[in-house]
Amino acid sequence: MNVDDLILVSIDDHVVEPPDMFLRHVPAKYKDEAPIVVTDDKGVDQWMYQGRPQGVSGLNAVVSWPAEEWGRDPAGFAEMRPGVYDVHERVRDMNRNGILASMCFPTFTGFSARHLNMHREEVTLVMVSAYNDWHIDDWAGSYPDRFIPIAVLP
Numbered sequence: 001m002n003v004d005d006l007i008l009v010s011i012d013d014h015v016v017e018p019p020d021m022f023l024r025h026v027p028a029k030y031k032d033e034a035p036i037v038v039t040d041d042k043g044v045d046q047w048m049y050q051g052r053p054q055g056v057s058g059l060n061a062v063v064s065w066p067a068e069e070w071g072r073d074p075a076g077f078a079e080m081r082p083g084v085y086d087v088h089e090r091v092r093d094m095n096r097n098g099i100l101a102s103m104c105f106p107t108f109t110g111f112s113a114r115h116l117n118m119h120r121e122e123v124t125l126v127m128v129s130a131y132n133d134w135h136i137d138d139w140a141g142s143y144p145d146r147f148i149p150i151a152v153l154p
Contacts, residue, residue: 008099011148015104015139016085017131019045019077025130033123034130035108035116037077045076047108050118054108087142094146103148104139106131117154128154 019037035049083093140149
C-alpha cells in the first residue's frame with residue numbers, strides 16, 4: 001500500500017509486550033526480579049512478577065477474532081495474531097487496514113504501570129524504565145514515522 005493512501009491515525013491501540021521484553025531491557029543485576037512469561041499446566045501463557053501470577057493478555061489480543069469469541073483467550077502467544085506483539089507484523093497489519101500511525105498502550109505493564117508498582121521503588125523504577133526503553137526504542141523506534149510513542153510513569 002502507498003503511504004499516501006494511509007489516512008487513519010489510531011490513538012487507542014494496545015501492544016502485548018513480547019515475553020522476553022523485560023529480560024532484554026533490565027540490567028543484569030535485576031534480571032532475577034524481572035517479570036517473565038510462564039506456561040502453566042493448562043498451556044496458558046501467564047505473566048509472573050514477584051512470584052505471583054499477573055494474568056494473561058486475553059482480550060487485548062483478540063484482533064481479527066469474531067466478537068462472540070472474545071474472552072480470556074487467546075491463552076498463549078502461539079494463538080495470538082503476531083501483530084499484537086511483533087512490530088514488523090503490526091506495521092503489515094496497519095498497511096492492510098489503511099492506518100498511517102498508531103499509539104499503543106501497554107498490556108501487562110498496565111496503565112500507570114500498575115503491575116510494576118508492586119515492589120520496592122528501586123525495582124519499580126528499573127522495570128518502568130525497561131518498558132519505556134523497549135516501547136520507545138524497539139517498538140516505536142523501529143518505525144518512527146508510524147508510531148506515536150507513550151512512556152509510562154511509576
